[in-house]
Amino acid sequence: MSRRHPFLLLVLARMRELMREPEVVFWVFIFPILLAVGLGIAFRNKPPDEIVVGVVDTAGSGPILAALTPAGGFAVEAVSAPEAAKRLRLGKVSLVVVPGARYEYRYDPTRPDSVLARQKVHDALQRAAGRADPIEVTETLITEPGARYIDFLIPGLLGMNIMSGGMWGVGFLLVDMRTRKLLKRLIATPMRRSDFLGAIMTSRILLVLAEMVLLLVFGRVIFHLVIQGSLWTITLLAILGAFVFAGLGLLVASRTARIETASGLMNLVMLPMFVFSGIFFSSDRFPAAVRPFVKALPLTALNDALRAAILEGADLPSQIGRILVMLAWGVLAFVVALRIFRWN
Amino acid sequence: MDIAIRCRDLRKVYDGKPPVEAVRGLDLEVRSGECFGLLGPNGAGKTTTVEILEGILDPTGGEVEVLGLRWSGDHAGLRERIGVSLQETRLSEKLTVEETLELFGSFYRKGRPAAAVMEEVGLTEKRRAWVMKLSGGQRQRLAVACALVGDPDLLFLDEPTTGLDPQSRRSLWDIIRDLRRRGRTTLLTTHYMDEAERLCDRVAVVDHGKVIALGTPAELIASLRGEHVVEFAVNGDAGAGAGAPGDSGGGSIAGAPAATPAPLDPQSLLGVSSVKSARAESGSILLTVDEPHVAIPALLERLGREGHSLSRLTTRHASLEDVFVALTGRHLRDE
Numbered sequence A: 001m002s003r004r005h006p007f008l009l010l011v012l013a014r015m016r017e018l019m020r021e022p023e024v025v026f027w028v029f030i031f032p033i034l035l036a037v038g039l040g041i042a043f044r045n046k047p048p049d050e051i052v053v054g055v056v057d058t059a060g061s062g063p064i065l066a067a068l069t070p071a072g073g074f075a076v077e078a079v080s081a082p083e084a085a086k087r088l089r090l091g092k093v094s095l096v097v098v099p100g101a102r103y104e105y106r107y108d109p110t111r112p113d114s115v116l117a118r119q120k121v122h123d124a125l126q127r128a129a130g131r132a133d134p135i136e137v138t139e140t141l142i143t144e145p146g147a148r149y150i151d152f153l154i155p156g157l158l159g160m161n162i163m164s165g166g167m168w169g170v171g172f173l174l175v176d177m178r179t180r181k182l183l184k185r186l187i188a189t190p191m192r193r194s195d196f197l198g199a200i201m202t203s204r205i206l207l208v209l210a211e212m213v214l215l216l217v218f219g220r221v222i223f224h225l226v227i228q229g230s231l232w233t234i235t236l237l238a239i240l241g242a243f244v245f246a247g248l249g250l251l252v253a254s255r256t257a258r259i260e261t262a263s264g265l266m267n268l269v270m271l272p273m274f275v276f277s278g279i280f281f282s283s284d285r286f287p288a289a290v291r292p293f294v295k296a297l298p299l300t301a302l303n304d305a306l307r308a309a310i311l312e313g314a315d316l317p318s319q320i321g322r323i324l325v326m327l328a329w330g331v332l333a334f335v336v337a338l339r340i341f342r343w344n
Numbered sequence B: 001m002d003i004a005i006r007c008r009d010l011r012k013v014y015d016g017k018p019p020v021e022a023v024r025g026l027d028l029e030v031r032s033g034e035c036f037g038l039l040g041p042n043g044a045g046k047t048t049t050v051e052i053l054e055g056i057l058d059p060t061g062g063e064v065e066v067l068g069l070r071w072s073g074d075h076a077g078l079r080e081r082i083g084v085s086l087q088e089t090r091l092s093e094k095l096t097v098e099e100t101l102e103l104f105g106s107f108y109r110k111g112r113p114a115a116a117v118m119e120e121v122g123l124t125e126k127r128r129a130w131v132m133k134l135s136g137g138q139r140q141r142l143a144v145a146c147a148l149v150g151d152p153d154l155l156f157l158d159e160p161t162t163g164l165d166p167q168s169r170r171s172l173w174d175i176i177r178d179l180r181r182r183g184r185t186t187l188l189t190t191h192y193m194d195e196a197e198r199l200c201d202r203v204a205v206v207d208h209g210k211v212i213a214l215g216t217p218a219e220l221i222a223s224l225r226g227e228h229v230v231e232f233a234v235n236g237d238a239g240a241g242a243g244a245p246g247d248s249g250g251g252s253i254a255g256a257p258a259a260t261p262a263p264l265d266p267q268s269l270l271g272v273s274s275v276k277s278a279r280a281e282s283g284s285i286l287l288t289v290d291e292p293h294v295a296i297p298a299l300l301e302r303l304g305r306e307g308h309s310l311s312r313l314t315t316r317h318a319s320l321e322d323v324f325v326a327l328t329g330r331h332l333r334d335e
């Protein structure tokens, strides 16, 4: 009877177990797509809405109403002074114009729409009163794919999934096998431990590649994501990420005997990266003082590298710094984890 | 005669506060081809001993030789030749019976086909069922199958039949007997006396991390000096209020001296012919006797003379349970 190699059967067993687990299928494949759809729609780029302006209805409002035409992008409401104040407070109008010898603009300078409205209204009123702009300009409008929020988001979602998949798929799995005494049972056979760990790594990488293809194809088809970099570069980065977070998962699991302790530890490791590593917004928003720490996190390196490859077409050599950060984390995690790992 | 397992002065202390001395100087010799039973109450150190012999736990002290080899020596070679079923392993829930056995079989150089092992343990109909859908007994049989799939020379089974119904237990016994017929050695642990008596060639009784008795089941029972147990109870003996004033029933003869006999002291029965030992236990008195047909008439005569009336009397063959109680004063399973 021809026998298959234990490594292959271990990979096969792992993949079967994963695919037979509805929760895994949801978190790995469906959840990131739902997130992309939800956030992609909520933050889709769109032309600015019309500017809603309140004009206090007193003598002298006539020229103002005439100047702020719908064609200029304005929606004007002529209302009483108290009503105008109320509408401004509630955010129903961006700006209130009070007619008089001097026009008065009332608005909140911390509201971006109000600042924009003040600019536009001021220009329109000045031009209507005869201001001439001395410089001629032409405007060429370009909407660049690659600069939209969804373009920023998709590489981040891929990085996030590589992290949580690695931590749960390796760390949680091993602790669970330990509490079930399955680890102990396996080492009572002649199974090679390297086959076992190698199979877990391999199944992680296969899963990461499936996720990557899914997210990129989805982004391409639904959101017209333009993938600038080579697929090889992106694939290698994803595999490197899978390696790093499998190592961290292994480290968390190396001595933990209880599931609760393991999930606590994993959340402790992952939470800072969820916040700081630029999944949903750029990590450059943090103050310069903490940025070196943020950049040293493995997920920041992975997200930045994936973004540079997918959105800007960066190749591997140009990202050597980020690759080294990831390698350092991965190698360190594996070396320590294998040294202290408890099989029984 | 070949020795399959030999250990000398085995010790294991689990670290902790306070440290637990689970095994305290245990000696054992299991012969090739026999079915050997480790019998003992909860916490006696059976699992600890077995896991050390299986090479998955390091002893604190002592020497272990399995199939003539040491774990520190030919580790990989030894693994190929033993099969293990741990107390409580939960195998992967979402793999089928067949997938599980193929996986375990692939670890062994001379692994057996999954189909043959499934046939042997009676799981062929369940081959495509996920482990999570198996009953407790079927899971237990799968655990044993995983131990058999490497075609081991030496099999370790830690409480293989705990929690099984009588029929499943018997079918597991058949598997183990079949192995012995094929010259394989089995070391099993159990709480069940009848299991040890029927299945094992020899038994070691373990208590507090030590072997306190060793031999064939028949030898151990014979060591009781009395292979039969007579168990009886007498009326009013346990009830302290039986002789209280004014409590005399209408039928009894008021003032008769025999109405309130002195409580029965088990030790006083040692003089009755053929009685070898006596002890009181939850309202009854248990005697071990050589010849019930001599002991019982003598006992009845004695009870009648002292004014006790018998409320219950049974006899049975002595069992390993009685051996254990005789050795420790405790029962194997304190329910």
Ligand SMILES: Nc1ncnc2c1ncn2[C@@H]1O[C@H](COP(=O)(O)OP(=O)(O)OP(=O)(O)O)[C@@H](O)[C@H]1O
Binding pocket: B014, B015, B016, B020, B021, B022, B040, B041, B042, B043, B044, B045, B046, B047, B048, B049, B087
């Ligand atoms: N990992 C451990 N850490 C600390 N103490 C332990 C550990 N495992 C077992 N013990 C203790 O060692 C003693 C022997 O345990 P062991 O499991 O060997 O008993 P056992 O004879 O198999 O009992 P059972 O019949 O209940 O399975 C017990 O007192 C137990 O509490």
Ligand SMILES: [Mg+2]
Binding pocket: B046, B047, B048, B087, B158
């Ligand atoms: Mg035990």
